[in-house]
Amino acid sequence: VQLRASGGGLVQAGDSLRLSCAASGRTFSRYSLGWFRQAPGKEREFVAAISWSGSSTYYTDSVKGRFAISRDNAKNTVYLQMNSLKPEDTAVYFCAAKAGGTYYRTYLGPGDYDYWGQGTLVTVSS
Numbered sequence: 001v002q003l004r005a006s007g008g009g010l011v012q013a014g015d016s017l018r019l020s021c022a023a024s025g026r027t028f029s030r031y032s033l034g035w036f037r038q039a040p041g042k043e044r045e046f047v048a049a050i051s052w053s054g055s056s057t058y059y060t061d062s063v064k065g066r067f068a069i070s071r072d073n074a075k076n077t078v079y080l081q082m083n084s085l086k087p088e089d090t091a092v093y094f095c096a097a098k099a100g101g102t103y104y105r106t107y108l109g110p111g112d113y114d115y116w117g118q119g120t121l122v123t124v125s126s
Contacts, residue, residue, distance in 0.1 A: 001025035001115050005095045008120030011085055015124070019080040021095030021117050029073040032098040032107050035080045037091035038119075044094070048080060049106035058106040062088075085124045092119040 007019040019035070034049040048059045048069040057069050068081040078095055096113035107113065 003117035
C-alpha cells in the first residue's frame with residue numbers, strides 16, 4: 001500500500017490543522033493506522049493510532065484532548081485533527097499503516113507498522 005500525507009503548514013500557536021493521509025489498496029479497512037512525528041534532532045515519536053475497526057484510538061499524553069485521529073474507509077483516508085497547536089508540536093508528521101493485526105487493537109511502536117507516508121511538515125510559531 002502507498003500512503004500520501006498532506007495538510008501540513010505554518011500556523012500560529014492556538015490554531016488548528018487537519019492532516020490527511022490517503023492510501024492506495026483495496027484492503028484499507030483492514031489496516032491499523034497511526035500518526036508519528038519527528039522534530040529536528042529528535043527521534044520519531046508516536047502521536048496517535050486507530051484500530052482497523054475504528055473502535056479504538058490511542059494518543060500520546062502530550063496531545064490528548066487536542067488531537068483526534070479518525071478514518072474514512074470509503075475514502076481510504078486517515079485524518080489527524082490538531083487543535084490548540086503549540087510550538088512544541090512542530091515536526092514532520094508521518095502516517096503509517098499496519099497490515100493485519102487485531103481488529104480492536106492500536107499499535108504504538110514504529111516497528112509495528114509496515115508502510116509509511118512521506119511526511120508533511122507542521123510548523124507552529126509562538
